[in-house]
Amino acid sequence: MTPEERYLFDLQGFLFIPEAISKDLVQQMNDDIDQMESLNDEEANKLGLYRKYHNNNKDHPGHNPSGYDCNILSRGGPFEALIDCPRTLPYIDSMINEPFRLDGYMFMIRNQGCRTVFHHGYAELLPYSEFAVEEGEFKCVSVKIAYALRDVSVEEGCFAVIPGSHKSNFDNPFEGMNPDKNHPLVEPCPCKAGDAVIFTEDLTHGSMINQSKKTRRTLFISYAPAFQSPWGKLVDTADGFEERATSRQLELIRGPSPFAIV
Amino acid sequence: MTPEERYLFDLQGFLFIPEAISKDLVQQMNDDIDQMESLNDEEANKLGLYRKYHNNNKDHPGHNPSGYDCNILSRGGPFEALIDCPRTLPYIDSMINEPFRLDGYMFMIRNQGCRTVFHHGYAELLPYSEFAVEEGEFKCVSVKIAYALRDVSVEEGCFAVIPGSHKSNFDNPFEGMNPDKNHPLVEPCPCKAGDAVIFTEDLTHGSMINQSKKTRRTLFISYAPAFQSPWGKLVDTADGFEERATSRQLELIRGPSPFAIV
Amino acid sequence: MEKKTKKKVPRLLKLQTGTGERHLSDEERHFFDIKGYLVMENFFVPNQVNEAREAIQDMAKKPSANITIERKDYELELLNIVEAGGILEDAIIFKRLLQPMEEIIWGSQVRLVASRGLIKEPGSIETLTQGGKADPRRYTKYRCFVEGEFRCLMTTCLIALNNCSNGNGTFCIIPASHKSNFPHPYSNTSLESVSVLKDIALKAGDAIIFSENLSHAIKSPINEKYLWLSYQYGPSYMLSWPGCEASKELRTRTMDSEIKTRLLKTPYYHPWDYYYKDIVN
């Protein structure tokens, strides 16, 4: 990390990484998702894909379901490349600063009317989300990366944060509320396809309401120290992964020895 | 400070310095105090000495007053040597770690039945007492030194502390109570004449009940960053001090420029 | 400890440690803790803005005995401007200013540490303070505890006496920088190029309270002279800025105001020791 990147991540709790993945890889992933979208739930389940729906678009009854989350790493293919994305992984190394695993890999669909309400903030004291700096080094747990697979503007329901809330000492009065782009605390993060936002889970985050007919597609990939558990199915891999994987990918998925540091 | 001294002061909140001042200087100070003790309050006041009595020896009505505090630096003479005591001042330098002043110089008499109840502790969040370490360096405010002018055992009412309480997150349940040497949190600090205890004001401290007929004599000298005020009369000096003083002594008493660091 | 003496202490000097008195709303507290500042619109009504502007301009021409003028390039600083009286004296006890200061610093044990009138001309120097942990000025330290109390050191109230926005003489800050763990890397960067620096648009009469530990700067005005008023508060034991000690005259004329008297007192730690000192003197 450059001194400015270090300063910005500490100051705001997130870092914007433009063009984190190539247009080509984005295209491959979108093609695969198009194919997956044609499956019904039963067909998807048979392939090991589980959709968790978010039916919160009461104002837009024509668009149901408004969105879902899904364990897309079990599709394999182009998604495996992001396990150890060369553009972003060095940041995770500096932010966690000890052996870590990939503990969750989730695909998110957000249709019209859908949004993610604000959640988290330092004062929750969630032990698995802690943002910390000691002796001039980051010591974070749970650092996440949001990769945009499509261009997403404020109106199209982009990611949104409260910069600095990863150090907030008081309960977040906006917990559970829709991000309001006009509030002086709120910063929406519009992205181009292939851009990434790296953030600490202690940061208050959510997404704007998607007011368009365009579907937002995002990958959320999460990393944590070795002693922390993976998030169940969200690290399921496809057949043959172990043979295909690089040694770093294997270590990130299996997790390094959890208590090796003595 | 050696690594062990640094470790111990951080761990416990105080540091014991044996033979901090020479027997000779101790003798001179005790001789002067003997002389001062022969004065009544009116005579003392005329010389600029003010006694603040502690009449808390209800159980020992024969010994009234049981103790007092007094602005003894205004006596001048041997007391001026401790403004910049070569054995202790380098510690203060490392503990405060920025330009500082001597902000209080107090003499304490404790007779039979007298004690100082436990007071302070980190959770009080007193801004002028803060114990702090940043980037591997102490950043304390209000570091004090207790110099024993006589041997003082546990029974003779020595200084007593709760080691580690300078980092306590909870209210001190023993606030205002007499230190009990049998409690596992309590550590009495018996001293020989000339020994010193350096401590952070955030440390819960007090003194054991003096159960003897011997009078405890102690000097408390306090240091603080330049922007903090001196404690009123407790930095009064004797006539001619400015001419006699070393430049360091002068700076410590006048205080460095309070906001010079920009 | 000295419980007996404590009881005798007049209400004026009530020890504030841990009283937990709160004046800010939950949202204000959350905002100030995250961002390091609070904006107060219409702190002065137009009449007060005019009175303040005139008083500062008069003092700049012919300063009274207790006000010092420091001239830098294209900038005039009038130290101890509270001595000018009128609105410049009355503002120090405005509730909208004092209540946040008391919550942010240390209850009723706060002092006025410095007061200044500022006249900025086109070309005035734009300096971005360091802020955060790397700020060498420990007297600016920001302290706040999880779901607990603030214990900040120097906290500033800056009042705009012109409309300042769009980079024209604007006050600007790096939000959240009062909690920075690293030094900002913008020492050799022009303010315009600092991506996280935010202009705070203020109208004449608006005020901003901020932790002195927040990275901040005042931009140079483009055409005219811009006037500012600055009041800095600290805990009771913080010394006055050199040149900002309250004069005997000021102390005498504010004797009837309990709050002004308290804010202008010489520094003290324990109120009862201060009281005690009064008795023995």
Place this chain on the structure above:
Amino acid sequence: MEKKTKKKVPRLLKLQTGTGERHLSDEERHFFDIKGYLVMENFFVPNQVNEAREAIQDMAKKPSANITIERKDYELELLNIVEAGGILEDAIIFKRLLQPMEEIIWGSQVRLVASRGLIKEPGSIETLTQGGKADPRRYTKYRCFVEGEFRCLMTTCLIALNNCSNGNGTFCIIPASHKSNFPHPYSNTSLESVSVLKDIALKAGDAIIFSENLSHAIKSPINEKYLWLSYQYGPSYMLSWPGCEASKELRTRTMDSEIKTRLLKTPYYHPWDYYYKDIVN
């Protein structure tokens, strides 16, 4: 966020974040925060001590399938001793142990991360752990907030099965070292020469709960073999120590105990996600 799902979650998996449930007295909380440990006298009654000693000795001779024995010089470590059943299984839910763990770690979202029987012989190695900020084992982190809640990571309960005092096989610690800002300088020092190292005299059946972030060691016994039991707890999402995963057999036989079931669950973050996983599987 998922408020609807949250409501459906069975009580067993109630999310504990911020419930502020308190089991310790003010004095215990103050003591543990300062010293980093709490002693519980007579945690086991004499019968339980005998049962535990016998079970450990049996397992050392003929370990059951789910218990691993690690031999070091003059020391035997029986990993996953909870599998032995009886008192070694029941102890994990003793209120005197579990209530402090729940307050110190994270409410009812705690897990048993490791369990061990230890047999120490004269000559066993005495290692002082680092402790404090300099401890490289981040999974031992101690966290506590001013007048607030604990959020500690690995926390240990050690039960003495012999009388251990006066340096003879004694458990010893550096009090307050869980908050050390500096590494301890005693790496090349014999335990006897570490001035701040304190022997904790324990009788057979006494237990001590301590933050794994506290510098600690077990001294070598002088004449006989000394037996210990150690249980380590962590937050719900902390993985089991390798070799300490609960066996199917153990999970099945503890099904009727809501609390044992919870402590022996595979790691999880949000209880409702765990619940959801059960549904979709």
